[in-house]
Amino acid sequence: MSNRPITEDDLHAYVDRALEPEREAEVATYLDKHPDVAKRVAAFSDQRDLLRSALLPIAEEPLPPQLNLARIIESQRRRPSSFRWAVAAMLMLSIGGLGGWVIRGATQLPTSGLTALAQEASESYKVYASDRIRPVELRDSTELAQWVSSQLRQPIKLPDLSQSGYRFMGGRVVPTAHGPAAMFMYDDDRGDRLVVLTRPMTTDQNEPMAPLSSGDVAGFSWADRGMGYSLVGPRRDDSLRPLANEIRKQARTI
Incomplete structure (x- = not known):
């Protein structure tokens, strides 16, 4: 039996019966020892079965004639050449427009430093905090600390x-444009979720705390001794500043 931790990906692959036999046995053993996780996995299985039952009649329907590939090709051949020239012109215009956007993106300076960290934290919050099925990959704090420390190649302390x-x-x-980052998630009794993102900084290695705001997300970012930190959550005045100060104080004890 391997020493790899059981991840959320393993659990979903177990539900989909997509694991190798040896890994499937490891997950089954893990679920026997963790009834709370087993209950959650059982709910995943129920959802899968419900979806399959609901979509089965559609899957068994014959392909509509208008989607038959041979018929589509024959239809295109019968169209006048003027139509084909019009399509070609439209394609050329589209490619030209796309090229302009690519050149524009290449000439824009990439965001870096504390600004980039704040954007990465906001994006992680928007993607994962709203996920009610798999917001995090590892839930065991010890496993997670070891994993993120190995990926960031320095000791990381969970706030x-x-x-x-x-x-x-x-x-x-x-993943970020500046290398891997560790993301930690928290919630309270009201169901509000917070995300803490931390990674090594190549620039802005020691920066004071600065507020960030992006739509309905707010928070604070700072850098200390080469590590960047960003706390984000639902916009709520200045209520996140005491939490950011606490995270900064704990990080300095590493």
């Missing part, structure tokens, strides 16, 4: 926000 009323949910390693 403890329990005294502030927020429970640790778990986390994952997320």
Whole structure:
């Protein structure tokens, strides 16, 4: 039996019966020892079965004649050449427009430093905090700390926000344009979720705390001794600043 931790991807692959036999046995053993996770996996299986039952009549329907490939090709051959020239012209215009956007993107300076970190944290929050099925990959704090530390190649400490009323949910390693980052997620009794994103900084390695705002997301970002930190959550005045100060204080004890 391997020593690899059981991840959310493993659990979903187990439900879809897409695991190798050896890995499937490891997941089954893990579920036997973790009834709370097993209950969640059983719910995944029920959802899969419901979807399959609902979509089965559609899957068994014959392909509509208008979607038959041979008929589509024959129809195109019968169209006048003027139509084909019009299509070609439209394609050339589209390619030209796309090229302009590519050149424009290439000439724009990439975002870096604390600004980039704030954007990455906001994007991670928008993607994962709204996910009610798999917001995090690892939920065990010890496993997660070891995993993110190995990926970021330096010791990473998971912030403890329990005294502030927020429970640790778990986390994952997320890719960014500046390398891997560790993402940790928390929630409170109202269901509000917070995300903490941290990664090594190539620029802005020591920066004071600065507020960030993106749509309905707000928070604070800062950098200390080469590591960047960003706390984001639902916009709510300045209520996140005490939490950001607590995270900064805990990070300095590493």
